[in-house]
Amino acid sequence: MNKKTKTWLKHFVFLIFGILIFGMFIYFLNDEHLEKLKYVNYSAAIAALVASFGITLSISLRWGLIVNTLAGDRVASWREYYHYFIQSRALGFILPNNLTDVGVRMFWLKKRHQTNLTNAGVSVALDRVFDLIFLFGYTLAVLPYWFGFVGIELVGLLVLIVFAVMGGVLILKQTLFFSIFRRMMLWALKILSIIPFLKKKAPTQFDFPDFPRPIIVKLFFISAFKVLFTITRFVIYIYVFSIAISPYMIIAGTPVAQLSYAFSFTPGGLGILEAGWLGILKLGSVPLQQALLFIIGQRILTIVLVSTLAVLSQLLFSVKHLKNTTHEKNL
Structure with a gap:
């Protein structure tokens, strides 16, 4: 076997493993x-679709x-x-x-x-590093709640602060900002290197190109909007299926769930993301059945929403390509 x-x-084994974990939750x-799961609030579902578009658009703009x-020049259109x-x-x-997120984008470029x-x-x-920057910041913002220093109603305010x-700090002291982040990354990598199945997934080194300050500021704000859209979509999910979970709990749990996704080894984080959500929701005293309904519902809905956006994008892309081809033939 080569x-x-x-x-x-x-x-394939990882995919089966993820399916088994997800099947166990069901x-x-x-x-x-x-x-x-059969009774969907369609108004909320449409709002979740808009939030999904906001997430994917933010990442696309940042990456572009x-x-x-x-x-040093525009490579492709937005x-x-x-x-x-x-x-x-x-x-x-x-x-x-890694094959899809890295390979597909590299292939097209x-x-x-x-x-x-x-x-x-x-x-x-x-592009991924900027996600990590905000995940670190987001996690720091919710830690006071999880350690019992503040009430859950203050979580959203802490995140904004x-x-x-x-x-x-980024705008006024760009060098200091990245110096602090590098120290945080080194600390995190030391922890990850202790865990066998995460050791290979953790980057061994990192650095930032010498981007002009206006570009860095744009990347920062695009990333901030991406995080806000992500929080919004998870919060909307509880209204799509009428789940009895506080929106504040979703805000407090999102960074932990996102970290589980970032270092998952199954396709799309299947099973791993859900396990991360289940653990944090149970830690927040959410009833088991409500937590299971949320993690199953969010997976199904995310697949439907992202697939819908992908199909629409493919249709628009194909129409545009056909028009360009026809135009070139007529010249």
């Missing part, structure tokens, strides 16, 4: 709560800005950046995360725009 076959077999959800800055990203995200539900593979890879890595402070 190396390529072993790699795909490993990913098994423990009682019939009464399982029935609630990084690619353009590294290249519509193309969005299309490449949403397709990679949709494929990520069934294929390995190389094939359609002859982008240097090194710059293409660095652009995706930097931490993001505002991060933005202020």
